[in-house]
Amino acid sequence: MDDIVKQALAKWPNVPHCTGWLLFDRRGNWRMRDEAAQAAGAPGEPIRHAALLGFINRNYEADETGQWFFQNGPQRVYVELGYTPFVVRLARDYATGLLTLTDQAGNAFEPAAVYLDDDGGILFSDSARPARVALLHDHDLDLFSEHADLAADGQGGQFHWRDDAGLTLEPVRKAEVEKRFGFVASPAARAAASS
Incomplete structure (x- = not known):
């Protein structure tokens, strides 16, 4: 986990988690899902920004219940999986x-x-x-x-x-x-x- 993420967690420990906004598809693509994509059950838009992809991959892990998430600063963004993590x-x-x-x-x-x-x-x-x-x-x-x-x-x-x-x-x-x-x-x- 990036140091900047650890610092944000220490500074703001009680930021609510979110679900539904990030999808990891069957081809290994990260996809951003806005409210319309979520409502339609659509996969969302692929994330193409190299620095953001690197940040997501470095801060991607599972909690104790097997839910995979991206730790985005102080906020835990739970990931929808197209199939596997x-x-x-x-x-x-x-x-x-x-x-x-x-x-x-x-x-x-x-x-x-x-x-x-x-x-x-x-x-x-x-x-x-x-x-x-x-x-x-x-x-x-x-x-x-x-x-x-x-x-x-x-x-x-x-x-x-x-x-x-x-x-x-x-x-x-x-x-x-x-x-x-x-x-x-x-x-x-x-x-x-x-x-």
Whole structure:
């Protein structure tokens, strides 16, 4: 968390939280949702300002209940998730020949497990406690396919991550991902249900 954010929290500790205004979509884009977008159930406008994106990514974390938020100075802005709290990009490092995974902030993501959901999405989890889960960006499905062997029934297989570290491709139901990995996809819906 940025020092300026920590200072603002110390100075104004009781600023109310907000929900519904920020969305993290299935392609790793941050989107601003004004009242009209929220009322229409629209994703909102993508945020393109590089400094703001960096600020959001550096101050993005989860609370103890699995709700992800962006700490915007003294205000906690809970994030609506298009699917998972992270989106990763798969690439080949041509200098080493190794595959790499990076999250939406450009940070390395070291997979511990890989999943195939019932909608054809590929998800990775890491070994953090609790595990972070990330959706593979759909532009990288071809590269993933080049390094995966699917079972004949399409329910599993093997992902060849490293020469010495293959990962079993496990099936997962899309409807169970949120509960299985302990995150809240819609803090706004949770807040509305509790009020």
